[in-house]
Amino acid sequence: MKAIIILDQMQAGLGGKERADTPLGGQRVAMGSADTTEKALAKNAGKLLGTFYCGTAYYTDNRELVQRKFTKMAEQMGADVVLIGPTYDYPEFAQMACELAAAFQTQTTIPAIAAIAEEKNADLIAQYKDQLTIVKAPKKGGTGLSDAVDHLAEGAALLAAGKDISEFKANYCY
């Protein structure tokens, strides 16, 4: 399984809220919190192709561009699956995660999976939970992060292999 992880500027290790205008970019390594997810991917025979990042404010101002660039680049790099998050309870990143996952679903054949906290994102999750695979994750500083990362990687492996995920969704997703 070849995977790409998508993060916002904070999770990618590119600064805090004041750096929300960070333009889209990417590196062929695990950036920031992707390091933890990469280890979980490895347990599921996964290999990280790279990390895509984008500041949340930049994304809001350039939705179509970011969606197009990320989907095209993931296709070009030959990704089997895309993982987004964990977004914790950051609402801007959660919004970006859902919209990007939806873009992958409609514009490519690459499956996408996101991990989002319910806090501050209840309406968003209600809107996307049937359409997308959204793993339950804790809010910032909440309990259960390690499990959420494991589930994110496990779900990615199932999606990449084209397996039935209804049981996984019932157990770990919204």
Place this chain on the structure above:
Amino acid sequence: MQKKFESVLMPVATKLGNNVVLRSLRDGFLIITPLIIVTSIFLLIGNFPIPGWEKFWTGVLGPHWMEWFSSVSNSVFSFTGILSTIGIGYAYGKNRGLEAIHAAIVALVSFLILTPTSFNVGKTAVSAVQTMYVGPNGIFLGIFIAIFSVEIYRFVVRRHWTIKMPDGVPPAVSQSFDALIPSAFVILTFFLVRVLFSLTSFETAYNFIYTMLQAPLKHVGNSLPSVVLYNFLASLLWCFGINGPTITNSVWSPIFFVLTQDNLKAFQNHLPLPHIYTQPFIDIFTTYGGGGSTLSLLIVMFAVCKSKRIRELGKLAILPGIFGINEPIIFGLPVVLNPIIAIPFITVPVLNTLISGIVMTLGWVPRTNGVLLPWTTPPIISGWLATGSWTASVLQLFELILGILIYYPFVKMLDKQYLGEEAAAMKKELDIDFSQV
């Protein structure tokens, strides 16, 4: 190993974090914290740690200028017991699904019922409330009263023992009648409590709680092992992604709050400061730049590391880090679920706590005056303002450097790992070129 730790820690942390009483205590204290910070600044201006300060301003503003400032600080510091009762009553009511303002008022009235309202001056009985009952010494009593009064109120509300007004009665009138019977139950209960205590040798609920609970708990909490345990657990939990201080404050915040208020009162009255382990001690002398004392980590990242990712993050996060903001590091390095960084992240605050505690016990650095500085106050300045002594700034600088030395080998290990990954990626090119698509 990590999973084992998690299986033990998670249930405890979740239970503590979700406990409605502990959560309400924390939220209740948070309601009055802004008032304490603002009035602390007035206290600090009145007692600024510069020789000749008081004399200078007396010459400029006249002999009463100190009173102007102390009247502001008194408005909070002499009434922390009563303010805590209102704050906790409000928070507990809200968390229990009640009308929060009703809960706060019920808690306040219950507190006043148990407060002695007369005392003797010589042979004359004076009708007044002594501030000793409503200040720091009344905080623990206030906690109990807030929780019990709101719980009794809720008990009656849940059983619908209320007076139902007919439709068409304005909501404000109807709500007032709704509160009538629940309030009556609370008031009757606290009336009986007051009568019962007057029949005992304690005479008042205040004396009972202070002697049996507040004094012993203060004694246990006001010790080096207690504070070391606090910082150890707070840092350990962060390594699992859990906001450690939120959990540990649930247990420790009432104790630290009381100890801090004791020092503030003493500072205001120019008396010797009674305690070492106050909230400012925790905030100012155990961690620098946020949980895990990450300012030391940032300096290593900024100054020594070669990996592109670490250096970039160090550069971006150093300025916020000086002001105590370490969210970009916690999630962006990351610290959470990172076994390499976990070791210094836990060790540095624990060592700082030990050193600061010992140094203050030996009297090499003065104790904190209890002034709650805004949490963004950078180290060096914060040490001086919190104690009035430059030796405190030296202690902070020493601990900051010690932190750098402890973080160094671990960050270098991470740097080496990241450098290896970056070198491997460089064979193709590290950065992904999105202009191609």
